[in-house]
Amino acid sequence: MKNNKFLTMAFESSCDETAIAILADGREVLSNVISSQIDIFKNYGGVVPEIAARHHLENINEVVDEALKKADVTMEDIDLIAVTEGPGLVGALLIGVATAKAVAFACDKPIIGVHHIMGHVAANYIEFPQLEPPFTALIASGGHTNIAEVKNYTEVEIIGGTRDDAIGEAYDKVARVLGLGYPGGPKIDKIAKEGNPDAIHFKRVFLEKDSMDFSFSGLKTAVLNHLNIAKQKGEEINRADVAASFQQAVMDVVTEKAVQAAKEMGHGKLVLAGGVASNSALRAILKKKCDEEQIKLYVPSPILCTDNGAMIGCAGYYKYKEGQRSGLDMDAHANMPLSKAK
Ligand SMILES: Nc1ncnc2c1ncn2[C@@H]1O[C@H](COP(=O)(O)OP(=O)(O)OP(=O)(O)O)[C@@H](O)[C@H]1O
Ligand SMILES: [Mg+2]
Structure with a gap:
């Protein structure tokens, strides 16, 4: 003391x-x-x-x-x-x-x-001294991808999770095949800013109706296939376009489910947690969607x-x-x- x-x-x-x-x-x-x-x-x-x-x-x-x-x-x-x-x-x-x-x-x-x-x-309690549970949380890190209801300071209820890769893991793997190095998340985030998110249409995997679960391994394979086919055809690969299109495919699903969960829970607060929460696209898209739905979005500084x-x-x-x-x-x-x- x-x-x-x-x-x-x-x-x-x-x-x-x-x-x-x-x-x-x-x-x-x-x-x-x-x-x-x-x-x-x-x-x-x-x-x-x-x-x-x-x-x-x-x-x-x-x-x-x-x-x-x-x-x-x-x-x-x-x-x-x-x-x-x-x-x-x-x-x-x-x-x-x-x-x-x-x-x-x-x-x-x-x-x-x-x-x-x-x-x-x-990390959000540190960044936002007034924040108190309950709230909806989107947990997105190297090993986890979950939507959860944070009921109080020590208790969470998991509403959905990934059935295969975590988001951060998918980012790291895609970055590796694009030759961007480790850790891949920040590298994809950066290079995607120079690319066209509509250049390649990767399938959005929403799973069953109303499911709050995720699956990213198919998307990862789709990126790999795209790169292999381009290589076989001798086509030049625009890494920024691939990164931007991959990122958009991830974010379309993740942000839609997270906002839907926040609406259903009705706490009026969506909290981001984990390394991927520092992703600039995730922050920007969620901010827009949360503003539209009058949900308050909490995102810690990248260091937290x-x-x-x-x-x-x-x-x-x-x-x-x-x-x-x-x-x-x-x-x-x-x-x-x-x-x-x-
Ligand atoms: N700007 C970014 N965009 C996307 N992903 C990012 C960004 N910054 C970091 N990441 C990803 O976040 C992950 C690291 O976050 P974190 O440290 O929370 O994961 P971890 O501790 O390894 O996993 P866990 O917390 O699940 O045990 C890495 O996969 C990294 O690529
Ligand atoms: Mg971690």
């Missing part, structure tokens, strides 16, 4: 970011240090789990020190340790969980495990959309305030269904 404020120190290491944050009273960010391994994995075209875990191990102590220094606090001031316990790469998660447990034990602090996606949702410690600290703070506690027997979980997140 510092200046009568409740301080949470949060650890996030589920993929390729070693991230530690310190928050005051759950929503005020005192520090949010992110050590990204993106530059390392550019050379591999994607994250190599074993290498990610090793880098977390090498970096984490330094990131802890930097987070404390930037927040201008000491471990004595910290009231709660929060940590991502899953889902993610198990070796990567383990480094965060083991370090958080060691710190909690050594400094005699309570510890709380957090579902990574509850963290992505909570992708993996960071602050979002985990915020989600952990609300779990703790609700009376939940984890023990030093906490484990890392590669798979953790969002429907069971608490």
Whole structure:
């Protein structure tokens, strides 16, 4: 406790970011240090789990020190340790969980495990101090694509999800076949701005009537087929047109379903969460559609959309305030269904 404020120190290491944050009273960010391994994995075209875990191990102590220094606090001031316990790469998660447990034990602090996606949702509480549940959420990240009803700070009900690839995964795969490199999402977003979204018609997959589920693997295959056919015919490929047409096909479906879900739930609020929430087309299309339907759209700043410690600290703070506690027997979980997140 510092200046009568409740301080949470949060650890996030589920993929390729070693991230530690310190928050005051759950929503005020005192520090949010992110050590990204993106530059390392550019050379591999994607994250190599074993290498990610090793880098977390090498970096984490330094990131802890930097987070404390930037927040201008000491471990004595910290009231709660929060940590991502899953889902993610198990070796990567383990480094965060083991370090958080060691710190909690050594400094005699309570510890709380957090579902990574509850963290992505909570990024919005940091960005928008007045935002309160309930609301509709569109979760769009590297491993998840869901429409959910966020009922309160610790409970979500999943309304729909992807039956195959997550949006971020589809972006990364399409970027790879277009030779754009890793991570593909931001690269497609950028190059698509120079392309014509109507140049190639890729099929929009809405699935059954009223379904809030998604499927992106067919679209990914359609892009691949388009590129292969063009190659066989010796035609030149306009990468910007392919990227723009792919992106439009994704967004037509995703934004329609998300807005429909928000209308049906009737909370008047649609919240974006996850790395893909920083996509400029998604933001622009949803803004227009939400304005038309008088739904208030919430989108975090890009730095809070992708993996960071602050979002985990915020989600952990609300779990703790609700009376939940984890023990030093906490484990890392590669798979953790969002429907069971608490
Ligand atoms: N501007 C963008 N447009 C589209 N996709 C983007 C953009 N920025 C980031 N992404 C995508 O977001 C994903 C990274 O987001 P995030 O860090 O939330 O995923 P993750 O942590 O790997 O997965 P999860 O959160 O599901 O465990 C990547 O797939 C990346 O390509
Ligand atoms: Mg994530």
